[in-house]
Amino acid sequence: MTGVMIVLIIGALGVIGWIIARARATRLQAEVGRLATNSRPTQHGWYVALWTMLPAFAFLAVWANVMPSLIADTVLATPAAQTLPVDDFSRNAILAEAQSIASGSQAAAFNPQATELVEPYRAATLRYSTMGAILAAILAFACGAYALSRVRPSFTARYRVEKVVMWALLGASLIAIITTAGIVASLVFESMRFFSMVNPLNFLFGLNWSPQSAAMGYGNEDAFGAVPLFWGTIFIGAIIAMIVAIPLGLMSAIYLTQYARPNTRKWMKPILEVLAGVPTVVYGYFAALTVAPALRNFAASIGISNASSESALAAGLVMGIMIIPFVSSMADDSIAAVPQSMRDGSLAMGATTSETIRKVLIPAALPGVVGGVLLAVSRAIGETMIVVMAAGLAANLTLNPFASVTTVTTQMVQLLTGDQEFDSAKTLAAFALGLVLFIVTLLLNIVALRVVKKYREAYE
Amino acid sequence: MSGETALDQSGLGVPAERAPTDWRGDAMRRRIARRYASERRFRLLGMAAVLASAGFLAFLLISMMGNGLRGFTRTEVAVPIDFPRSVAMIDPAVLQTNPEQALANANLPAVLEQATTQAFGVSDTQLLSPNAVLALRDAIIRDPAILDQKVTVNLPASTGIDVAMKSEGNGTDEALASRLDDTGVISTAFNLGFLTGSDGTDPTMVGIWGALKGSLITMVITLALSFPIGVFAALYLEEYAPRNRWTDLIEVSINNLAAVPSIIFGLLGLAIFLNVMHLPRSAPLVGGMTLALMTMPVIVIAGRNAIKAVPPSIRDAALGIGASPVQVVFHHVLPLALPGILTGTIIGMARALGETAPLLMIGMRAFVSQPPGGFTDPATVLPVQIFLWSDEVGRGFIEKTSAAIIVLLAFLLTMNSIAIYLRNKFEKKW
Structure with missing residues (x-):
């Protein structure tokens, strides 16, 4: 409450300083003439306003960081605190409890000693926050007055x-x-x-992923082999999704740029872009609710008995649909960058449009298309919600698209959304997976941009 | 044919060894036909790709609509209640002064139990939603006179009946629902509670207002942080930055941040905001800060393109009449580039509004049954609420999830339409 108030007060002081300085500068300008003044009145106003607000806000920021320890010291010095346990851990727990009651976020104390400390806590908080507010206001006033005293025709406020x-x-x-x-x-x-608990080689090349057993105390060494995760990520994001997205995206781009009438193009392009704007959680729900059961039934009908309801195919298929507009717009850009003369030349030789596209445009645009596909892969392997909702948790090394596989991002969510202590190997493994994901996407992006750039220069 | 002979006569020295192509011959006709057929196939393939993509979108939207529109309605049962003979113990004096308290003590669940058993022979927990007590209470507060009469009140049905009426429930509920439907006591009404309520345990009680409010508060933080920072960074890089190693480093960082998977930002928020800075878990403040870091590069890139599009002549003119570099940018370049920057900002905000993964990392997946009141209250956001409901096993949650998706998509489509409108309206060709 006092925090908001003091911010408003300092803001108001700043506005007042701005108005006074501007008025004074306007008067001075009228006295000595425009050409004799260095800065415009508004600039003098801003100079004073900045001097009023910046030091005071800086002071408040420092004060907000220092205040908790000052309050804790004061509370510890009160008679009620003399009976607290000596060891730091339980003492801090009681202090934290007293603090949350004093600030109103907790209704009643679990520990009776905390109840006694509530009053001292409240008093100390009030004292120090009032002190900080008054000091900040004085600082704002003093700095503002100092700046105001410098408003002179020759003063370089603008600079x-x-x-x-x-x-x-x-x-x-x-x-x-x-x-x-x-x-x-x-x-x-x-x-x-994490790597101080688990050998990096075991992590990068191990074939067995079972962090649950590690959490239950069966040892860390063999439980964090991430190869099944890497395979699942590549299988879903780089293979199945791309099998869907590359043909559909590329052919859509070709049709819309080379064949479609301008009117069709005007309507279809935004519609495809909507596919990119649908949130991934919606795709995930769609994959889990509609696509996955349909695929399982399909698998059962063609005689695959062990089809999982959380198949790699469902997640990959929907992810591919999500990537279509991305591939399509990258292909669009690189086809548009092929010089018109090459296209005209091919058509003039009597080639049909499709022959021109297949034998001239696509080969010429290929580096750009490849770069776009690499960017699409990097997006697909970092995608989270679709695989969390549709891909399952079993870490399998399998080529069967109807089986359940898991991915890096799924496991990251899984590892970090339980209620574990933060320094167990299980939660830290999520950061190791994150590091691998970060490095791989970064490399893919760098390579892709290099490819695209190199190709662009060839035609300019 | 005449072309060939003309070529020979022109004396270019082309030996006329090859027999002229017989375009009318069978072989050539077949070849042309084959090439044209291939052309048509290719063209059809392209059209099929476009239609398939659009078809996926249509299928997605239609299946969400099909499931979700039912989520906005609820099934109601007309329950006859004989208040004078019921077990309700309501003190008329207290009801006058403090109706909430009077009705809290009135044992309304027992009234419902009695009424449903007498009228339909089933218990109220099977027939009515847990919300029915609240609905009955509101009905009494609206018109206390019904306490002296025998009245029929429309009360929300239980999840089982609701699902049985809308699609296909389990055996007993289906039988009960069809029996009730035959007697004409069942009706369908707009479910206002879905738009005003928060998360709950029973599908008939849940609403999206809590999640929506959480999203709005989070977006306020995101916008307040990412817009000024993004615009300032874009102005600096485009207008003032000297060409040196630092500038290159800034540019590379921004371009990389735009491509970093969103879940990595969640890890950053978890490690820095929660574990180092000790900000509260599940709070819109932390969510907003995390999403702001994600949105900022989008705004910078869009902003730079918009600033680049402002012609240099405008800068030169302003500099020529004595404006300082800061004045040039803030008085002339920024206002002209603003529509482009705003378009990019809206698109970035729409992406942030639909983002789920980073918020899961920083703990915004808690069960929150109250709309958040401030920046540090525990909150959830719309996409996370969708994710949480999609995990629920109850069949009643399917339509609620789809209904929440409809609300989210409506927001996103509106934002994107505004962005497109802005782009078309203010786009200037210099």
Whole structure:
């Protein structure tokens, strides 16, 4: 409550500073004339507003991080806290409980000692948050007054404000690097902890995946062989899905770019794009509810007795449908990039349209198409919801599309959504799988972009 | 034929050894026919591919509609209740001042039990939804006068009856439903509770408002973080960034982030936001931050394309009359590029709204029976709710899942239509 209030107060001070500075600068400008002033009145306003708000918000951010330990120290110094257990773990548990009651997120205490600490907690929280609010307000006021005192015709407000803007722009673009670094750091760090329990070679080349037995204490060494997972991922994402998506996507692109009338193209292209916009959870539900039972019945009718209701085929088929627009738009781009003169030349020699497409356009566009397919594969193997809902959990090394296989992403969800402690090999294995997935998709993307780029340059 | 002779006479030195092609001959006709047939086959194949893709989409939508539209209705049973003779113990004085309390003490479940046993010979738990008590309570609050009369109240039927009426239930429910249907006490009504309720244990009680609200709060966080950061980064990279190694690194990072599988962002959220920063689990705050990291590259890429499309002459003109580089961008380039940036933002937000996997990683799959009130309350979002319901074994959940999918698709299609409209309306050819 006080947090929101103080943010609003500082914001209001900033607005007031902006108005006063602008008014003063306007007056000064009227006195000395426009050409004698360095900056526009609005820029003076922004200068004062930034000085008012930025230091105060920075202070609040620091204060919010320091406050919990200050409060804890104060509470520990009260007489009620003298009877607390000495060991850190149970003491922190009682403190945490008292804190959640004081903040209102918990109704009653489990531990009677926590009840006694609620009042000191509340008092200390109130004291320190009020203190922080007052300090922040004073800081905002002081900095604003200082900035206001510098409003002069010769003052370079514009230059200074624009410098802040440039830093903000640079900071925003650095977020991308920070995110990438965060992903790599968290994956590598947690994977290292996993590999200190399980030999990386056993993980990468082992044939037996049974993390449940490892969690029950049968030893880690042989339970985390990820080869069945890698195979399942490749089988569903790179084989079955591509068998569906490449012909359909490629032929759709060819038809829409080479044969269809402009009107048909105008309508069909967005319709295909809708396929890409359907959320994957919807595809997953569709695969599990409609496609999988139909395929099982089909398998039973042609005499395959052990068909699973969570077959690789169902997941791969639906994933292929999801990928169609992706393949189609990549193929579209690369066919469009083939110079018109090549197409005209072939047609002028008397080739039919389909002969031109098959013998001239496709070979010329092939690098682009291959790049697009690689990107599609990287998307398919990282896809999660369809396989979680339709592909099953049994780690099988099989070529039978009607059998159940599991994938890397399915197992990641499975490993991390139970109620385990965070440092068991079972949960950490998800990060090792994530690291493998990250590296593979990254490599696929780099190779694909290289292929596409190299080919583009050939015709320009 | 005349062409061939003309060529010979022109003296180009082409030896006329080869016999002229006999285009009217059988062999050539067959060959042409074969080539034309192949052309037609290829063309048909292309058309078949397009139709198959569109057919998949149509089949998907129709099957969702077929299952889901029933989820918006509910079966109601007209139950005759004789209040004066019932076991209800309602203090009229308390009912005047505090109806909630009076009815909470009134033992309404027993009233229903008595009424259904007398009227239909079955217990209320078999016939009526757990929601029926609430419906009865609301009916009494609306019109307390019914307490002195014998009235017939329309109450929501149990899942078994509901499923039996809509499709095919199990044997006993099917028999009961057809017996009731013959006596004419069963009707179908719009299920308002589905749009206003939250998750529950019984399919007749669940609603999507809780998940929808969770989605909206999450999207607010995502938009508030990813839009400014994305636009600023796009402006920096396109307008100001010097060509050096750092800029290259930023560009490579953004392009890679756009291609990283979404579940990896979930791992990042789990490791950094939950385990290092100790933010609350299942909260829209964490979900929004995770999705913002995912949406940001989409906005940056769309933003850069939009900014690139603004012609340099506009920048030159502004610089020429003395604007500073910051003024050029914020007064001229950004307003002109904004429609393109907004289109990209809406598309990115639509993707974030449909995203499930990263949110599963950060624990937004809890059973949440109350709509979240703030950024740190436990919440779930629409796609995750769909996933959770799809895991339920009860048959009544199938139509609820499909109905939730219809709501989600309606939101996504609306957002995408707005994006297309914006693109068409504000697209400028310079």
